[in-house]
Amino acid sequence: MTLQKQQPGARADLDDRTPARPAPDPQAFKARARDQWDRSARGWNEHTPQIRAWLRAATDAMLEMAGVRPGARVLDVAAGAGDQTLDIARRVGPTGQVLATDLSPQILALAQSNADREGLRNVTTLVADGEALPIEPGSFDSAICRLGLMLFPEPGRALRELQRALRPGGGICVMVFGRPERNPCVTTLMATALKHAGLPAPDPSQPGSLLSLGRPGRLDELFRQAGFHDVATTTVDAPFRLPSARHYVDFVRSSASPIQQILGRLEPDAAQAAWQDIEARLARFQAGDAWIGPNELLLTAARR
Numbered sequence: 001m002t003l004q005k006q007q008p009g010a011r012a013d014l015d016d017r018t019p020a021r022p023a024p025d026p027q028a029f030k031a032r033a034r035d036q037w038d039r040s041a042r043g044w045n046e047h048t049p050q051i052r053a054w055l056r057a058a059t060d061a062m063l064e065m066a067g068v069r070p071g072a073r074v075l076d077v078a079a080g081a082g083d084q085t086l087d088i089a090r091r092v093g094p095t096g097q098v099l100a101t102d103l104s105p106q107i108l109a110l111a112q113s114n115a116d117r118e119g120l121r122n123v124t125t126l127v128a129d130g131e132a133l134p135i136e137p138g139s140f141d142s143a144i145c146r147l148g149l150m151l152f153p154e155p156g157r158a159l160r161e162l163q164r165a166l167r168p169g170g171g172i173c174v175m176v177f178g179r180p181e182r183n184p185c186v187t188t189l190m191a192t193a194l195k196h197a198g199l200p201a202p203d204p205s206q207p208g209s210l211l212s213l214g215r216p217g218r219l220d221e222l223f224r225q226a227g228f229h230d231v232a233t234t235t236v237d238a239p240f241r242l243p244s245a246r247h248y249v250d251f252v253r254s255s256a257s258p259i260q261q262i263l264g265r266l267e268p269d270a271a272q273a274a275w276q277d278i279e280a281r282l283a284r285f286q287a288g289d290a291w292i293g294p295n296e297l298l299l300t301a302a303r304r
């Protein structure tokens, strides 16, 4: 993993200075996302070892930047099956607490059972939309959101909720996918899936899409608008290493809900053809007996 700090005050590219279009209907969008993540919950959970290997170093950096320390009360938004929740629980120890929240009851139930299995009694869960958190103001020392915020139709609203949930001086760090040109696996997945579904080419800035917060400066601007201070973004190179493109496609097929939302509307034969096309296009990242999918992440940290 390579970390690269961006200049403070880095601006969004020209195209992104104008606010991105809002998702057509945020409530309907979130209802569909919840159903899809309920269906993908088991697949995401079963791929925890691969996700963990991919995100381990970036997750450690994220928790450090958010100030997750022994005894801290930590809010984990869009916690999924809880891989990073369990890391937080171990870091804060028995005198600290972590509240894992997610829109999908099915995936969050897995986070709770994973914590129970590890004997981590300082984990609690709450099914909640990250854009409307039923949480006492100022009740957390730190907050994180790992690979969730870019999927929200109104991420600025979620950041205001996170700002409200933190105590003054509390730390936050959010991980999202970075620039489209540095995430060719994601752009290949999206473009190929949309083409097979007969839909228009992807608009990476569309709210709720995988790369919607990837332009440098965009997330910093949203943080500042939400009232955060000391906003800084670090760019992280985090390639996905697997034996082959087939392994990556297997992971995406069983767990990556945004792609399934597109291909789920096709007849089985047409969907199968789309997956084969995706695999063929991703085979360009095979290097001998390893497949190394380039991937850039952004870690944006700030204080309330």
Ligand SMILES: C[S@@+](CC[C@H](N)C(=O)[O-])C[C@H]1O[C@@H](n2cnc3c(N)ncnc32)[C@H](O)[C@@H]1O
Pocket (backbone or CB within 6 Å): 030, 033, 034, 037, 051, 077, 078, 079, 080, 081, 082, 083, 084, 101, 102, 103, 104, 107, 128, 129, 130, 131, 145, 146, 147, 148, 151, 152, 153
């Ligand atoms: C890519 S997964 C990441 C899960 C986990 N943070 C991880 O890194 O393993 C995205 C998660 O965001 C959740 N999510 C999507 N929209 C949400 C919303 N509006 N509020 C809360 N969670 C949401 C999904 O249910 C899903 O669990």
